Amino acid sequence: MGRPPCCEKVGIKKGPWTPEEDILLVSYIQQHGPGNWRSVPTNTGLLRCSKSCRLRWTNYLRPGIKRGNFTPHEEGMIIHLQALLGNKWAAIASYLPQRTDNDIKNYWNTHLKKKLKSVLDHSTTSEFFSKGFFNDSSTRTLDFDSSSASCFYPNRSSTATPSSSSTYYSSAENISRLLEGWMRSSPKTNDNDNPFHFDEKQSHCGDSMVSNQYREMKTEQDENRVASMKEIESMVSPENLNNSKHNNLGASCENNNNNNNNNNPPLSFLEKWLLDDTCVQVVEMMPLSPTF
């Protein structure tokens, strides 16, 4: 028996969402919280399938999503993580909580893959990482200047908001902001009573966000995430990397773990690596994903 469709195909609207549809969806989620997506189209009157509603919410409407340019640091993280994990966009996105997996995937496919390929065509992997992209290890700045930022945003102005729908882009962003305001003004009960508890954790900004997120993991889903992270860590543990004693990654990790006090869980190895500029060189030792 095949899997039934998530909804009747007849009468289902496809294509871009309108502001009106977004408002309907957001209003409903404000009242009922995200989840039970199957009932969303029925209860809201939206002529969309449940899956489309869920996707629209998770990728664009939920609070805490950052739009627009990827920072050099974000790009660096994506490149590192893609080399490590391959096309595991959800896993990569868990280290960039303000970005969606879809965003990261699109950015990789349209910008980074081409950029990396073109650079790799003209240098070795070592040269690429040591001299090319990461020409400044203190800030992990990517070498945009090789042909200026136009390499990454050939069709974009410097402000780089989606030009195709700038008006509506603002609308979606405003809906997100409204929701963030609503979240903040809502009385804090326990997490299970707050329909946005999972987003609230991710809506904090700043460098410590990933670490805080790790420390705050407490739901069952979070536990699964911790398990995944540990699995990733084991994959890149010093023991599993050749010549760990010559390996900045291993040494740095060891130091980081030693420096952690007992009151806080140790930072994730991978996290530390990503946040620790001294570890950048380790990428030279890692094979690039077969995606290239």
Added chain:
DNA sequence: AAGGATTACAACCGCCAAGTT
């Protein structure tokens, strides 16, 4: 100016795993 080519990204599709009945 026109129209074909290219680019960027939102949205969709199909598969899968886990949970529920």
Added chain:
DNA sequence: AAACTTGGCGGTTGTAATCCT
């Protein structure tokens, strides 16, 4: 145990904007 539901994920497509000739 089997059937079914739900949500997550990665790959792919559709389309509007922009570039190029």
